[in-house]
Amino acid sequence: MATTILIFALLAIIVFLLVVSSVVLKRMDGDKDKKKGNKKKKRHKDTETLMREAKKKLTSNPKDPEALMTIAEIYFSEGSWETAFRTYNMLIELSPSYSEIPEFLVTLRSALAAIKLGKLEDAYKNLVVARTLQMDHFEVNFNLGFLEFKRKNYEKAIILLKAAESQDPEHLDTKRYLGQAFAKAKKYKDAISRLNKVVDA
Structure with missing residues (x-):
């Protein structure tokens, strides 16, 4: 009976922390969006020049790697x-034909763009490839951990998000999803410790 009460108490704390951490992160995201909105949307002149030159190169060679990059x-x-x-x-x-193409970078960037577009399967495939090229990269571990969490592969998510946490201990989204993954895996003490840090931020 006492054990059941303790489990319910822990679950109640986790639910509370999840709600509060979501509010905290949404507020922070809102502040970021306001700052972005204040930035000028016009493309810089140097960027315009680079774009023109790149497109010009592609007219003579549609596979020019430097121009495409x-x-x-x-x-x-x-x-x-x-x-x-x-x-x-x-x-x-x-990339197999052009050694100057940075395979890791283009694979990671493709995955990040896919996440923004909601193309999570494409993102997942490219992040798996990116991790075979570089295992100790924060963006790879965080985003792949996030996708494993979305796929309900909580143990895999925990491994990846713990790696991301060790690479950037202050990243709140990592702690949030790691806390949620621990909760789903019924590792409640670990869940509470991560979610508390999000709430206290």
Whole structure:
């Protein structure tokens, strides 16, 4: 009886922490969006020049890796996720033939753009490949851990998110999803310790 009461008490605490941590992170995301909204949306002149030169190169060689990389990076930095995603995928296909294409970077960026577009299967496949190229990268471990959590593979999510946590101990989304994964895996003490840190932030 006492054990049952303790479990219910822990679950109640976890539910409370999940709600509060979600509110905290939404508020922080809102502040970030306001800051982004204050930035000028006009493309910098240097960027315009780079884009023009890259497109000019592509008219003579549609597979020019340097030009494609320039275009992909510009669209990614501007949040034009669909175009960035398509261009990075072209670079992935070309990478076996062009050693100058940074395979890890284009694979990771394709995955990140896919997440923004809600193409989670594409993102998952590319993150798995990216992790075979570089295991100790925060963005790979966090995003792959997040996707494993979404797939309800909680033990895998815990391993990846713990790796991400060790690489960036202050990242609140890592602690949030790690706390939730621990809760789903019925590791309540670990869940509470992570979610408390999100609430206290």
